[in-house]
Amino acid sequence: MEKFIFQNSTKIIFGKGLVEKSLGSEVRKFSDSVLLVYGGRSCKLNGSYKDVTSSLIEHSVHFEELQGVEANPHISTVRKGVAICKDKGLKAIVALGGGSVIDCAKIIAAGALSNTDPWEFVSHKEPIESALPLITVLTLAATGSEMNSGAVITNEETGEKYGVGGDSLLPKVSFENPEYTFSVSKYQTACGAFDILSHIMEQYFGDVKGSYVQDRMAEGLMETVIHFAPICLEKPNNYEARSQIMWASSLALNDLLSAGHSYPWEVHPIEHPLSGFFNITHGHGLACLTPSYYRYVLNAKNAKRFKEFATNVFHIDSSLPEMEASLKGIVALEDFIKSMGLTLHLKELGVDKDLFRKCAEQALGENKYLGEFARLSEDDIVNIYNKAY
Amino acid sequence: MEKFIFQNSTKIIFGKGLVEKSLGSEVRKFSDSVLLVYGGRSCKLNGSYKDVTSSLIEHSVHFEELQGVEANPHISTVRKGVAICKDKGLKAIVALGGGSVIDCAKIIAAGALSNTDPWEFVSHKEPIESALPLITVLTLAATGSEMNSGAVITNEETGEKYGVGGDSLLPKVSFENPEYTFSVSKYQTACGAFDILSHIMEQYFGDVKGSYVQDRMAEGLMETVIHFAPICLEKPNNYEARSQIMWASSLALNDLLSAGHSYPWEVHPIEHPLSGFFNITHGHGLACLTPSYYRYVLNAKNAKRFKEFATNVFHIDSSLPEMEASLKGIVALEDFIKSMGLTLHLKELGVDKDLFRKCAEQALGENKYLGEFARLSEDDIVNIYNKAY
Numbered sequence: 001m002e003k004f005i006f007q008n009s010t011k012i013i014f015g016k017g018l019v020e021k022s023l024g025s026e027v028r029k030f031s032d033s034v035l036l037v038y039g040g041r042s043c044k045l046n047g048s049y050k051d052v053t054s055s056l057i058e059h060s061v062h063f064e065e066l067q068g069v070e071a072n073p074h075i076s077t078v079r080k081g082v083a084i085c086k087d088k089g090l091k092a093i094v095a096l097g098g099g100s101v102i103d104c105a106k107i108i109a110a111g112a113l114s115n116t117d118p119w120e121f122v123s124h125k126e127p128i129e130s131a132l133p134l135i136t137v138l139t140l141a142a143t144g145s146e147m148n149s150g151a152v153i154t155n156e157e158t159g160e161k162y163g164v165g166g167d168s169l170l171p172k173v174s175f176e177n178p179e180y181t182f183s184v185s186k187y188q189t190a191c192g193a194f195d196i197l198s199h200i201m202e203q204y205f206g207d208v209k210g211s212y213v214q215d216r217m218a219e220g221l222m223e224t225v226i227h228f229a230p231i232c233l234e235k236p237n238n239y240e241a242r243s244q245i246m247w248a249s250s251l252a253l254n255d256l257l258s259a260g261h262s263y264p265w266e267v268h269p270i271e272h273p274l275s276g277f278f279n280i281t282h283g284h285g286l287a288c289l290t291p292s293y294y295r296y297v298l299n300a301k302n303a304k305r306f307k308e309f310a311t312n313v314f315h316i317d318s319s320l321p322e323m324e325a326s327l328k329g330i331v332a333l334e335d336f337i338k339s340m341g342l343t344l345h346l347k348e349l350g351v352d353k354d355l356f357r358k359c360a361e362q363a364l365g366e367n368k369y370l371g372e373f374a375r376l377s378e379d380d381i382v383n384i385y386n387k388a389y
Numbered sequence: 390m391e392k393f394i395f396q397n398s399t400k401i402i403f404g405k406g407l408v409e410k411s412l413g414s415e416v417r418k419f420s421d422s423v424l425l426v427y428g429g430r431s432c433k434l435n436g437s438y439k440d441v442t443s444s445l446i447e448h449s450v451h452f453e454e455l456q457g458v459e460a461n462p463h464i465s466t467v468r469k470g471v472a473i474c475k476d477k478g479l480k481a482i483v484a485l486g487g488g489s490v491i492d493c494a495k496i497i498a499a500g501a502l503s504n505t506d507p508w509e510f511v512s513h514k515e516p517i518e519s520a521l522p523l524i525t526v527l528t529l530a531a532t533g534s535e536m537n538s539g540a541v542i543t544n545e546e547t548g549e550k551y552g553v554g555g556d557s558l559l560p561k562v563s564f565e566n567p568e569y570t571f572s573v574s575k576y577q578t579a580c581g582a583f584d585i586l587s588h589i590m591e592q593y594f595g596d597v598k599g600s601y602v603q604d605r606m607a608e609g610l611m612e613t614v615i616h617f618a619p620i621c622l623e624k625p626n627n628y629e630a631r632s633q634i635m636w637a638s639s640l641a642l643n644d645l646l647s648a649g650h651s652y653p654w655e656v657h658p659i660e661h662p663l664s665g666f667f668n669i670t671h672g673h674g675l676a677c678l679t680p681s682y683y684r685y686v687l688n689a690k691n692a693k694r695f696k697e698f699a700t701n702v703f704h705i706d707s708s709l710p711e712m713e714a715s716l717k718g719i720v721a722l723e724d725f726i727k728s729m730g731l732t733l734h735l736k737e738l739g740v741d742k743d744l745f746r747k748c749a750e751q752a753l754g755e756n757k758y759l760g761e762f763a764r765l766s767e768d769d770i771v772n773i774y775n776k777a778y
Contacts, residue, residue, distance in 0.1 A: 001567075001632035003404030008397070014649065015392030178390075212616065212633050213640070216609025224602040243390035244601050247649060251602070256645075260403065260636065 001210045001260040008254050010147045014176045014247065016239070019137055020051040023094075024059025026173045030133040031091035033062040035084055037105040038096040039069045046183045048139050052096050064088050066108075069097065072275050072282070073104035074156040078118045081108035085132065095136045095171075098192070099143025102136050103151035106169040109134050121164055122153045128166030135173045139180040141246040142192030142283060144199055144253030146174040154276050160362065161276030163268075176250070178242035186233050190340035191283030193229035193245060197222060198286040199252040203263040205294075205305060205373055211261035218257050219312045224248045226313070226336060233340060266371035267293050270381050273359035280349045287337045288346045292388035294330045297374035298323075306330070346389050356385040390599045390649040397643050399536045403565045403636065405628070408526055409440040412483075413448025415562045419522040420480035422451040424473055426494040427485040428458045435572045437528050441485050453477050455497075458486065461664050461671070462493035463545040467507045470497035474521065484525045484560075487581070488532025491525050492540035495558040498523050510553055511542045517555030524562045528569040530635040531581030531672060533588055533642030535563040543665050549751065550665030552657075565639070567631035575622050579729035580672030582618035582634060586611060587675040588641040592652040594683075594694060594762055600650035607646050608701045613637045615702070615725060622729060655760035656682050659770050662748035669738045676726045677735045681777035683719045686763035687712075695719070735778050745774040 013022060027034060036052065043049040056063050066081045084090065085108065093112075095105035109131035111118040120126040138146045145151065149170040154161040184192070204218045224244055231241035257263075270293070271285040298306055303322040310316040310329025314336075320328065334344060343349070360381035363370060370376040376384070402411060416423060425441065432438040445452050455470045473479065474497065482501075484494035498520035500507040509515040527535045534540065538559040543550040573581070593607045613633055620630035646652075659682070660674040687695055692711040699705040699718025703725075709717065723733060732738070749770035752759060759765045765773070 001403070001629060001636065003407065005400065005402050007400040011394065011396040012648075013394050014390070018392065210629055210632075213610065213613040213637050216612050217606050217640075220605025220609045221602065223605050227601065240390060240599055243599075243649070247390065248602050251606075259401075260632070 002262065004259045006255055006259040008147065008170070010171050010254070011173045012147065012176060012250065013173060016177050016179045019048065019175045019177055020055050022055070023052055023135070023137065023175060024055040024061055027056065027061050027092060027094060027135050028059050030135070030172060032060065033088070033090050034092045034094050035066055035081060035090045035108065036063045036094045036096060037066045037069060037081060037101055037108065039067070039101050042183065043096050043139055046139060046180050048096055048137060048177070048180045052094065052137055056094070063094070064090060069101045069104045071100050072154045072161065072279060073100045075119050075122065075153055076156065078104055078107045078111060078153060081105070082111035082118060085112035090132075092133045092135065095134060096139065098138070098140025099145040102145040102171070103143070103153060105134055105136070106131065106145070106151040107153055107164070110166065110169065119155060122155075122162050123160070124162070124164060128164070128168060131166070131168040134169070134171045136171045137175045138246065140184055140188065140192055141181055141242070141249040142195040144196070144249050146171060146176065147250040147254040152272070159273070159277045161272045163272070174250070176246050178239055178246050181242045181246060182237045184236070186236070186341060188281070189232050189236070190229065190342050191281045191287070192249070193225055193232070193283070193340065194287040194337065194342065195283035196245070196249045196252050197225045198267060198283070198290060200225070200257065201290065202265045202268060203257045204309065206261060206263040214257050214259070214261055215308070221248050221252055221257070222313045229340060262372060264371040264373035266373055266376060269370055270360070270363045270376070270384065273362040274346070274351060277355055277359060278349070278351050280351065284342055284349060285346070287342045288344055288349065288388045289384060291330055291334045291337070291344060293384050294333070296380070296384050296387060298326055298330070302373070344388070346385065351389070353386070353389055356382050359385065391651065393648045395644055395648040397536065397559070399560050399643070400562045401536065401565060401639065402562060405566050405568045408437065408564045408566055409444050411444070412441055412524070412526065412564060413444040413450055416445065416450050416481060416483060416524050417448050419524070419561060421449065422477070422479050423481045423483050424455055424470060424479045424497065425452045425483045425485060426455045426458060426470060426490055426497065428456070428490050431572065432485050432528055435528060435569050437485055437526060437566070437569045441483065441526055445483070452483070453479060458490045458493045460489050461543045461550065461668060462489045464508045464511065464542055465545065467493055467496045467500060467542060470494070471500035471507060474501035479521070481522045481524065484523060485528065487527070487529025488534040491534040491560070492532070492542060494523055494525070495520065495534070495540040496542055496553070499555065499558065508544060511544075511551050512549070513551070513553060517553070517557060520555070520557040523558070523560045525560045526564045527635065529573055529577065529581055530570055530631070530638040531584040533585070533638050535560060535565065536639040536643040541661070548662070548666045550661045552661070563639070565635050567628055567635050570631045570635060571626045573625070575625070575730060577670070578621050578625070579618065579731050580670045580676070581638070582614055582621070582672070582729065583676040583726065583731065584672035585634070585638045585641050586614045587656060587672070587679060589614070589646065590679065591654045591657060592646040593698065595650060595652040603646050603648070603650055604697070610637050610641055610646070611702045618729060651761060653760040653762035655762055655765060658759055659749070659752045659765070659773065662751040663735070663740060666744055666748060667738070667740050669740065673731055673738060674735070676731045677733055677738065677777045678773065680719055680723045680726070680733060682773050683722070685769070685773050685776060687715055687719070691762070733777070735774065740778070742775070742778055745771050748774065
């Protein structure tokens with residue numbers, strides 16, 4: 001195992017009925033005037049907006065609103081939120097939504113305490129030193145942003161989409177009420193489930209040495225997603241299935257699986273340019289790219305890992321030879337994606353293949369190779385895009 | 390899944406070479422005068438005492454010492470530590486050792502800020518409201534105390550041994566250097582490994598409904614212990630095996646496995662009187678009692694859980710009927726215990742069976758039944774003691 005520092009102090013308040021009961025009092029521990037950040041209508045339809053605002057009002061927390069945060073949130077929306085916080089002297093943020101809303105709120109929280117333009121943070125030109133306290137109310141299980149210190153923001157003018165992190169971005173408190181996800185569409189439920197699965201796989205397909213306990217936990221989390229995502233699709237109001245997926249989303253990306261070993265993250269970076277340019281749903285982009293990437297990088301040297309994935313997660317016969325089991329594991333993954341109603345082909349998402357070279361350039365940034373597992377060159381990335389087209 | 394609140398803010402600093410590098414600076418964030426609590430000679434032999442004291446000195450942290458904390462730590466030792474803290478005005482505690490030292494340090498930390506006799510805390514007569522900040526340096530993988538807010542203390546005059554908890558007891562920082570455990574004896578390594586396994590099993594043998602993700606993680610942690618404990622015994626200086634066991638000890642009991650479902654804890658409470666009266670090693674007491682308890686409580690209603698344990702942890706053939714697979718799982722557990730050189734019989738530990746009734750009374754305290762899984766009566770507990778004799 002490698003050296004590591006692990007600390008995750010987010011307080012998770014999980015279960016139905018707790019936002020209306022405790023949100024206001026939890027928020028007041030940090031401030032009595034906050035910015036409430038949310039997306040569109042869905043939080044008004046699923047009851048979460050009412051629960052949040054009534055609890056804030058009950059505890060005499062003054063709030064201003066920033067609504068309309070988009071999927072793949074825009075830097076211009078971040079700037080709007082920063083301006084409101086500064087104008088009104090707000091001292092904390094409440095994010096009500098999924099990963100896009102929470103990510104947007106994180107960078108607003110950083111921008112509100114700084115004179116730097118927030119794109120400087122996102123594009124890694126300036127480090128994030130401090131941020132307003134953030135309290136989240138999760139309404140979509142997917143990104144894990146509710147229990148980590150990362151955020152992904154898009155510059156809608158340039159199509160650039162980057163991830164950024166900072167200790168001060170970690171939410172102080174996150175409320176997880178599975179009922180809020182009952183009304184999430186089948187499509188978004190499936191994309192969210194695959195995003196969770198992808199977070200786990202990104203940390204699993206790395207160095208096999210020195211990650212035994214992490215790998216076993218990762219396999220358990222993957223089994224959870226694979227078991228419960230279909231139930232959520234078939235029975236959207238199944239509280240237990242929604243609960244398992246929601247808690248799995250937080251555990252998948254809260255540093256628990258990555259502590260103590262290196263992890264390559266090769267699929268997310270090649271997906272980000274696609275959702276940046278074409279505004280496709282991130283989880284669906286990942287679902288198209290992941291099996292193609294696995295088929296492209298699988299070789300005799302790394303097949304041990306692919307076979308473990310196949311046998312321990314999809315229960316493929318462990319007596320099969322390494323390469324055969326590995327391929328069966330990838331097929332099982334493809335079948336799982338298709339069973340959730342998602343396509344494996346970028347073409348069907350309206351992606352323009354003429355931009356693959358430009359996307360690959362952006363995925364690499366100033367580097368010649370991407371990741372540690374397969375070490376992808378620009379040509380490799382273009383080849384994977386084409387395979388997934 | 391049941392409602393839950395999860396928050397564990399302990400900062401884990403894991404790996405070799407980090408105590409000498411960072412302990413002093415981490416301690417200084419809390420105080421420049423501390424009580425250093427440790428046991429006997431082992432911390433001087435394994436190098437940890439030198440690493441700790443040189444880092445404290447380098448960062449100009451004044452320290453007083455309390456040495457001689459015993460296994461199953463005594464309330465009289467706690468009182469000694471409290472007196473030193475008060476006399477010298479010390480404002481933080483550094484615990485160097487295994488679970489006994491850390492538990493002792495926790496109650497010293499609580500006692501130092503109170504005028505209550507610390508046995509009042511341990512015997513649940515007074516709640517623990519506050520405590521001095523605690524920094525731990527772990528030298529034995531077993532109890533998980535380095536990453537939780539519980540402690541177990543023995544009253545050596547009455548033989549009473551109780552567990553107690555309080556949010557303020559959670560260590561601020563815990564250093565985990567697997568090298569410090571290289572010199573732990575085979576016997577203590579085996580007892581520690583079984584203690585870890587028991588913590589996981591206590592949370593696993595509960596309500597099967599609503600704990601899917603917790604169960605899968607628990608199985609992964611159990612597999613880790615079963616895989617690496619024998620390697621630690623055969624090759625005491627194997628860094629990887631010692632690492633996996635050490636990190637598993639923390640993950641086993643940091644609230645991660647228990648969040649979201651009820652968990653019965655029936656074996657620990659019936660073991661505590663035995664180690665309280667007879668001063669046997671806690672992990673060995675658990676190893677004797679657990680299989681007997683499982684054989685005693687297994688029935689058609691709960692066999693589903695036992696079969697999952699058998700097939701998912703010990704890889705018993707899943708096509709076997711429930712009861713047959715369940716029994717094979719218990720046999721596999723017994724074989725694992727014996728393979729580590731531990732006995733299954735309390736008699737061989739010098740336990741006096743004439744005290745079983747008294748131990749059972751103490752395990753129950755003022756309750757008529759113990760636990761939620763099997764709901765043990767006093768007679769049940771005596772029967773289990775006798776089975777394990």
